Amino acid sequence: MKKKMISFASLGLVCATFFLSCETKNQAEEEQLDLALEVPTKIISNTQAAKLFQNDQTTRLTRIGKEDTTFEDKAIHFELETLDTYINHLETIVVSKNIPITGLSFIFGTDANGKRTTFLMPSTRNATLDYQESFTIENGKFLTYKHINSSLKLQNSSQNDENLVLSTNGYLSFNEAVTLFNTYQTQYIQPFQAKVKKDYYTKAVWYSLEEIKGYIDYLKKKSTNHNLAITGIDVFFGVYNNDASLELKSNAQTVFLAASTQRQTIINVEGESLKGFAQNSFIAKESDENMDGSLTFNIGELSPPPPRGHH
Template sequence: MKKKMIAFASMGLVCLTFFLSCKANDQIDEELVSSVLEKPEKIISTKDAAILFTNDHLTRLSSIGKASTTFKEKAIHFELAELTKYFQHLETIATTKNIPITGISFVFGATNDGKRTTFMMPSIRNAQLDYQASFTIENEQIVPFVHIDDYVTARTVSNNDENLILSPNGYISFNEATVLFNSYQTKYIERIAKKVKRDYYTKAVWYSLAEIKSYINYLQRQSQAYNLEITGIDVFFGVYDTNPDLELKSNAQTVFLTANAQTQTIIDRKASRLSHFLQNDFFRKDTASDESEDESLAYNEGQLCPPPKNN
């Protein structure tokens, strides 16, 4: 009888251990699912991403004789591993040099052959003028990059000392960034201004460091959970709808980001290709905007960096 009671007690301990183990695993699974499903605030629906893309083609590129620009030419690629290193580097610079870096700006540029591009720069908040001021460091000095001006003046001597300006082709100096920026003004802004009348033409889009890191982490979680093999992000120019309710954003230039997997631009957890989505006009038929946002990998709604109020 005593042996039976001991055996029964042992079985009870095993069952209890198994039960607690199951409960613990359930909790871990729930936390994992919650982590995967939790999405950054500025994720937009696949439909909205497609509208931004299409508006840009119709109202900007087509208006200046660039309607033949291919999808491949529009995609501006950054490797995920390089971005992770870059953001870590910015945090190190902020700590070691005591610089309150607030975020990054995607500054617009144009290459020698006329293709649009963008490069990233860190920013600090200019409290006096109330805007995010981009900068780099050269020769141990903070050098402002004033992208609210039409043109930026090159420095007499410019060297890439700190790897703070990241382009799709690697790190560049202040003067190299200046060439890209000024070229965008000449080849795009001045031509677009003859067709699209605005008080200000966006030339940079800003995100806080926390926001952009959250987005990168989100892509990594989605990639792991859905076997997407995401290795980078693709940046695209976009244009908001003309709508007075959008205020400053109405008919304004912007950029949106989405994932790149195995050299293909994808926009959702199903690994749908953006090019395929556009060609088949799926976004025009898409009425389930909430569902498409839940599965979307597209990111937007950055600050458009208009001129300071007191400028």
């Protein structure tokens, strides 16, 4: 009898071990699946981010006599909390005003001191021109923001009353946004245009709302899991390689997004700074191409699109 009891006890231990093993295996699979789902498709490697950053310096700033721009002047900072509030507001507009907002555009601008910046505007699909057209609303009037044009006209009167244009210093009116946009044209596009002829010159980068929300959620998870204290997103101008395989993006201006703490821009879960990486690590290492720990984000839709009929 005692021998049988020991056998049953042993069997129970085996069964418990078996089920524990199964549970552990399933849990590991679920964690792997969760990890795969949480990584946005537009995350880029550290090396890609550094290359975009370097290309901007060598092919844009240096070409137009602005090579002395400091690293600090290149970072365009948005707080995560502010972005969350802004996106929630856009989703409220979708319902309250029945406007099919498709995403948001990072539109290029230049402030009164000559520093490049970017501001955010909601967009809706322009089926006729086949591109994402930015807009705002003032005094109940729907105003399109046609960044396919070289410059935009000011309104007779303009006031920010819907909080749809977000800058690093708060919300902008239509006219304030137009002034930034037109100044970018004269200070950055025209000098480059005189040296390099292209079919079009990028003035905005578009992402869907889901893509931006997914990226913000991704940063929050990584911040918690790796104790990184990420509080915001830094936006940087970049330039794609002059590579024919990139087609329309070859040698095109873009922006890329990186995680930001209160102290610095970081590009991976190791907390490595973009400034240090860009200065010291342009030779790609195998680990640098691994995107699992990357915190940088790119590959948006460039605007304006090329002229109709251009392929």
